[in-house]
């Protein structure tokens with residue numbers, strides 16, 4: 001035996017072969033075929049279902065009988081698979097869990113307006129779309145926070161949200177992807193509106 005704490009690969013294989021020959025009565029892992037001559041033995045070795053083969057997945061060093069190739073493939077940690085959350089990524093089985101919670105664009109996140117009332121979890125990559133489609137909902141959640149000191153009914157906040165949507169010059173409101181940025185734009189739009197009103201009263205009194 002080697003001085004090494006572990007046996008060399010060829011030594012391990014030889015011992016394994018010997019053990020199998022003696023213990024595997026049902027021939028589940030070794031071959032029962034007996035060949036008369038060297039040539040037919042050599043031919044059989046090429047096609048024997050128990051011939052040793054290596055895993056074809058890059059990075060995997062596991063060897064097994066050819067007959068168990070599929071079985072191994074179905075659990076091989078190095079097998080590359082389509083993302084379980086259906087992003088376009090192809091991910092090794094051993095990295096799938098981590099991928100799905102860290103970098104996968106389809107991983108779920110709470111809406112950034114969750115704590116103020118939009119109780120939805122969305123795939124991270126759909127955030128922009130969600131903010132566009134739910135702009136009014138997000139505004140109705142944001143307005144009472146911007147106007148902390150004001151009391152208003154749900155209906156009044158709705159009307160004010162609608163007025164803001166109309167007042168924006170482009171789509172700057174839907175481009176705000178969190179409470180802070182939306183509040184800033186809301187305040188800006190409201191300030192502009194106030195200035196406009198002052199301007200209008202000045203003009204009308206000047207006439």
Ligand SMILES: [Zn+2]
Pocket residue numbers: 031032033044048049050
């Ligand atoms: Zn065989």
Ligand SMILES: [Zn+2]
Pocket residue numbers: 055056057060061062072076077078079
């Ligand atoms: Zn493998």
Ligand SMILES: [Zn+2]
Pocket residue numbers: 083084085086087088089099100103104105106
């Ligand atoms: Zn993914």
Ligand SMILES: [Zn+2]
Pocket residue numbers: 111112113114118119120130134138
């Ligand atoms: Zn939302």
